[in-house]
Every structure is written in C-alpha cells, then in structure tokens.
Amino acid sequence: MPRLALVGAGTNAHPDGRLPAGDFPERSSVPRMLSLDAHGRILDWMHWQDAACLYVRGAVAWTLGDPCLTVHGGINRWSGLRSEISLHPIVAARGHAHPRALDPSPALTNSALFARDASLCMYCGKEYGRHSLTRDHVVPLSRGGRDTWENVVCACFHCNSRKGGRTPQQASMPLLAVPYRPSWVEHLILSNRHILAEQMAFLKHHLPKRARLQA
Ligand SMILES: [Zn+2]
Numbered sequence: 001m002p003r004l005a006l007v008g009a010g011t012n013a014h015p016d017g018r019l020p021a022g023d024f025p026e027r028s029s030v031p032r033m034l035s036l037d038a039h040g041r042i043l044d045w046m047h048w049q050d051a052a053c054l055y056v057r058g059a060v061a062w063t064l065g066d067p068c069l070t071v072h073g074g075i076n077r078w079s080g081l082r083s084e085i086s087l088h089p090i091v092a093a094r095g096h097a098h099p100r101a102l103d104p105s106p107a108l109t110n111s112a113l114f115a116r117d118a119s120l121c122m123y124c125g126k127e128y129g130r131h132s133l134t135r136d137h138v139v140p141l142s143r144g145g146r147d148t149w150e151n152v153v154c155a156c157f158h159c160n161s162r163k164g165g166r167t168p169q170q171a172s173m174p175l176l177a178v179p180y181r182p183s184w185v186e187h188l189i190l191s192n193r194h195i196l197a198e199q200m201a202f203l204k205h206h207l208p209k210r211a212r213l214q215a
Pocket of ligand 1: 124126160
C-alpha cells in the first residue's frame, strides 16, 4: 500500500481546492465517501484513506457522482510522475456484503439520540446545546423501563429532573413525539454533518417510507 496524501478536495470540502501534500485540513471538513457493496446495498461512511485503498487494490466495482476528492500516492520509478486517484462520493466495492449491510440497528449513543430528536427536549419542545441535554428514559429504569431506542428521548436537565422517576403520564408531562428506532439509512444521515448533495439524494431515495426524517 503506497503512502497517500490528500491533494485536493471538491468545492464542498475546501475553498482552495488544492492542498500541499501533508497539509491536512480539518478532519471534519473532508467529505467521507458512502460505502456500498457491489449490489448497491448501503454499508457505512468511509474515510478517504479507506476509499483510496479500495481504488489502489482495484476493489472498486462502480461509483456514482463526480469525483469529490483527489489524493496522490508515490512517484512512479519509471515515469517520474506522481500517481493520482480521484475519489467519488459513492463507492461500491467488490466482494461479499458485510453482514451489517442488512439494515443493522444503529448504536444508541447520546450523540445519535440527540440527533434523532434534533436537539429538542421532548417535553418542553425547546432546542438546547449538547451539554444541556440528557437521555431520559420514558418509563424509568427504576420502573422496569429499558435502555432502548423506543424508551429514550432527548430531554433538558430541567424537564428530566422535574419528571424524576415517574412516567410521562404520572408526571403529567406528555411526550411531544413517540420515540422510535432509526433505520440504518436515517442513522447515516443523522450522523454526518458534511453529506454531499449526491450522497444525500442517494440516501433519501433509500429511506424507508415510514421515516420521519423526510425534510
Ligand atoms: Zn425541557
């Protein structure tokens, strides 16, 4: 595997378009590639290094969209030219699908939960910063509630402590929305703040019909 460095990024990633070798932009500003299997099933987000490995190994089955990032490798001993690879926003790899491809359940982390509920307290409806939000168990753990997507909501400190160890009904604090388990595609949309237009169009096309996330 040759050493690879980021050369240039598309308009979505860096205003200069070209970067000197070894000068890495903020990790979060570099777009990630959407990884698919050869059948077009959606796998996960992929960092450019992993995508470049697929290209170098000849393991790319097909791609979608215009190149969004260029990386360069070593200098060819014979030609003296530096190799360049253009990475595409959506990359399907050869080989067998990872078992996780079959709509796995996204991990229930606070980040994922706050993203699902759009950082809104599900009791007072106000929007809060990450540090003012908590994970509230609708049916409290002390009453046999479980730590699952269907039993947790985003709540502000104030509402969470006011509710205490009671159910919404007991506390007379009705929920503004019913908690649900996001599909894998919803999770991918919610977990990446720098989704390229072509990736978003592709993901939205694969959203389940019932998905709440249609905006
Ligand atoms: Zn609240």
